Amino acid sequence: MNNREMADKFEAVAQFLEIKGEAIYRVLAYRKAAEALRDLSRDVAVIREEGNLEDIPGVGKAIAAKIEEMIDSGNLGYYEELAAEIPPDLLEMLAVDGVGPKRAAQFWQEAGILSLTELEAAAREGRLRELSGMGVRLEQKILSSIEAYKHRQTDRFLLGQAWDTAQSLEERLSKVEGVEQIELAGSLRRYRETVGDLDIVAGTGAPGLLLDTFSTMPEVERILGKGDTKVSVELYSGLKVQLWAHPREHFGSALQYATGSQAHNVRLREFALRQGLSLSEHGFKTEEGELIECPREEDVYCELGLPWIPPEMREDRGEIEAAQEGALPELIRVEDLLGELHAHSTWSDGKASIAEMASAAKELGMKYLVISDHSQSLGVAGGLTAAELKQQKTEILEVQAEIGSGIELLQGSEVEILAGGGLDFDDEVLGSLDIVIASLHTALQQDRETATQRVLNAIENSFVHIIGHLTGRLIGKRDPADLDLERIFMAAVEHNVILEINAHPDRLDLKDTHARRALDLGCLLAINTDAHHPSHLGFRHFGVGTARRAWARPEQIVNTWSLASLREWLSSRRL
């Protein structure tokens, strides 16, 4: 079993215990362990080998023993026991809005309902309204939530998909009368690779007007809930959006609250309690009941004696401790990036000419751009032969002459790491290029040892500078290749090979936790858009967001370096 499968087991255990009505803190303990496993940047089996399971936050003796059991037997006896006691199909009901553990238990025990299908039938027959505490409206609400659940393709959207919607909503809402401040919050602000819903926070003197305006916008399909300070809607796209309207004096605490993550907020509130302060979206309450308002988000952290923590770090991954110790890293920013090292043109599968890509990059203020089209064997993408590379070089020089100073164009190639483990060009061709990116595109389903060895071969080739989108995943569509990341990261450090954070929102590969582990081990990273169109160069911020989630400092990202420094480093690689 891998980390994620074990996390899913613990999540199911938590849900079983919740339905059983066990002490909520036992439930939370299993849930926390599940989260910890999902967040882990390393294979938990390796951590077990090292004897460090209990160093994982949220893992104590009991849960460590269960992890060992799952590693050794591929099974969890405790889960099996619970599944024998409680119908496992009940758990699916919990994914329906408005159905939580209490009602699931009630439906099962009082009405003999064993699955979501049976729940829907009972609701249609009007049998739910008979149950205690239930009524016609609740029955209707559950029925429509079941419909919505069945039509829902996925419960999370790609960050890139949600981004444009969020910008558009923010822009229009900022113009509503009375709105003084407005900001996007939630997992979008934290740059999580997927977002469950959009969260928007406004500081306004006219909350009613803002909430009304929002809930009647054309893209709103239905209102899920609406009160005096917040409204929650579902858009026709299926995306859910929550909008909070707070007085300006509460804007900072409201933004902090809505940004999350939930785990970060829980930790921060515990931290506040130890100082005798109760933190909520309205600000701090002292033990005497006095309210301390926080107009700016910085005020929340400042009141606790902490520096402001960047949203991307707020995942309860040690950021509060680091803030306490004054050890928060100075994170990379978009404006630190000086160049793009991975971009395509019409020479292979790009949609724009070298000249168009170059002027778009110059427009964005980039100092250098590497044209790195695909190599010969990637037929579907129109990969270039060695001879074509020479012709392309001529064009790059011509475009450089036309565009003049201000941006330097370099020639690279995104070279296939072949299924057999070799590279798609011989050393002579590789040596003629300014920069070589080696990537996996094919045979991504190979077993771990074979796939890992392929990447290691590329890393050991002294002509390779960068490994592109390491795992080859497409978020939600294609699973990552099964790789021994720890070995790969260590080899990259040993051989001075740079690992890419691919900024394309479909990829974000390396992902945040893996990038953080790579940095901890001493790897250098590059943030590349892999642009196939001039507009894709604008994906940079997604890569930067991912790097910030990995606590990356500018100097650890090679395309913050000047071209002179980068060239020097690249040439040292081939000595």
Place this chain on the structure above:
DNA sequence: GCCGTTTTCGGCCCGACTGTTTTCAGTCG
């Protein structure tokens, strides 16, 4: 079930909204 600037026991974040209720339970973020 976890964990320690209050602790190896006794705590464990906080409030809005809804629908069912006559003061609250359930769900959600």
